[in-house]
Amino acid sequence: MGQQETVDVDEVFRVETHGIDPIPDAERHGSAKDLFWLWFGSNLTFTYVINGALAVAFGLSFWQATAVVVIGGLSFFAISAAGLSGIRTGTATLVISRAAFGVRGNFPAGVLNWVVSIGYTIVNTVVGTLALEVFFAEIGWQSGTAGRAVALLVTLALTFAVAMWGHATVQFAERWMAYVLAAGFGVLLLFVLPGTDTAAPAGAAPGLSGWSLAFVVMLAGPFSYLPMPADYTRYLPRTTSLKSITWMGALGGFLSSVALGVAGVAAATQTDMTDAVAGAESLLPGWFQPLFLALVLGGSVTNSIITLYSSSLNLQVLGIPWSRARAIVISAAVTALGSLAALFLTDFTTSLLSFLSLLIIVFAPWGGVFLADMLLRRCHYDADALHTGSAGAYWYRSGYHPAGITALLTGMTFAALTCDSELWTGPLVAPLGGADLTLLGSVVSGLTYWALTRRRVAAYAPAA
Secondary structure, X not given: OXXXXXXXXXXXXXXXXXXXXXXXXXXXXXXXXXXXXXXXXXXXXOHHHHHHHHHHHOOOOHHHHHHHHHHHHHOHHHHHHOXXXXXXXXXXXXXXXXXXXXXXXXXXHHHHHHHHHHHHHHHHHHHHHHHHHHHHHHOOOXXXXXXXXXXXXXXXXXXXXXXXXXXXXXXXXXXXXXXXXXXXXXXXXXXXXXXXOOOOOOOOOOHHHHHHHHHHHHHHHHHOOOOOHHHHOOXXXXXXXXXXXXXXXXXXXXXXXXXXXXXXXXXXXXXXXXXXXXXXHOOOOHHHHHHHHHXXXXXXXXXXXXHHHHHHHHHHHOOOXXXXXXXXXXXXXXXXXHHHHHHHOOOHHHHHHHHHHHOHHHHHHHHHHHHXXXXXXXXXXXXXXXXXXXXXXXXXXOOEOHHHHHHHHHHHHHHHHOOEOOOOEOOOOOOOOOOXXXXXXXXXXXXXXXXXXXXXXXXXXXXX
């Protein structure tokens, strides 16, 4: 079989045939630069503008909030590094995490990750739909129920079509949409940054509570990507530099998230950002406002594409006996139903966001264990054993890895005790002065896992 024929398996605008099955070496292609455009494009989303504005709302000054935005952007180095295991195994992140938790122990996190992926896809779809609805109104369309329904249909179609075609089309779309969105958001920055009031006092000192909430808001988004990075590195040739993979992916996510986060911080020093879209729009000239709404829509779609694509692999990990392309129909249908509810039941979106924010109690510790396991194994796994169930090395005790489960529960306990959200406030929040230390659950779980397994977990040495 010729090289061209094998590479064509993963072609743009052709339905991807692979799912979580290992990608053969003969079908690997691409370079680390592809990861830059993937993470750069998918994070050119208006969410970061909202997050930057929230940091100011928590009482931080311009420079304090900007520091939080930059530190939040640096977290993409951890996200990008989590994809290193994909190049070694050729499979998805939630398959690789079986090594840390066991085949059965990995299942609950897989379920919750699918819920989170669909939840964020719904939120992005709603934001894009509302922006498109306003756009329709500004060009003369009636913005009633019919206009909103058409806007929802367009947003869903743009997202589903790209995600269903698969890996190559996702990367192609993210790159080209990144060109357009980067130019548009660049113009946005030119309008917003000059009016920034950098000398404005923060008001009352934000205190530990304000600082911690700002960090949770800025880091929750990147942390939600932890179960995904290998999904997009599994096609890269094994000879690809691990350093280049880490840097390219991290740089992409850092640049887009920091640029838009700073835009949100700057806007919040000039206008009321309670309604972030309306607030940002008020700072723009009339001719640019329709283009701004198109940017909000485009950013929502680019982010939804990668979460929807990964959700289809997630369903295969959970045992859905369908191809990736068929499994994605389930995710798309649930996204459509959730978006309908969010758009026509006024309190649904707020409830959904509160629920998603609470799940950081699970995913921060999960990420800590996964990254610790990856470091201990030096990204070397028995790729066959990841797929062989009870016959493989990662079955452990009845399908559960005691050390991984123990570390996860330890981190979750710490996160729950120190979480400050609308749905749950941990008993240690008040003694800590209102600080939300949920994200440190990743550190607690990672250190616990290291302590329990540092002499037992070793890198898999493949036969020559």
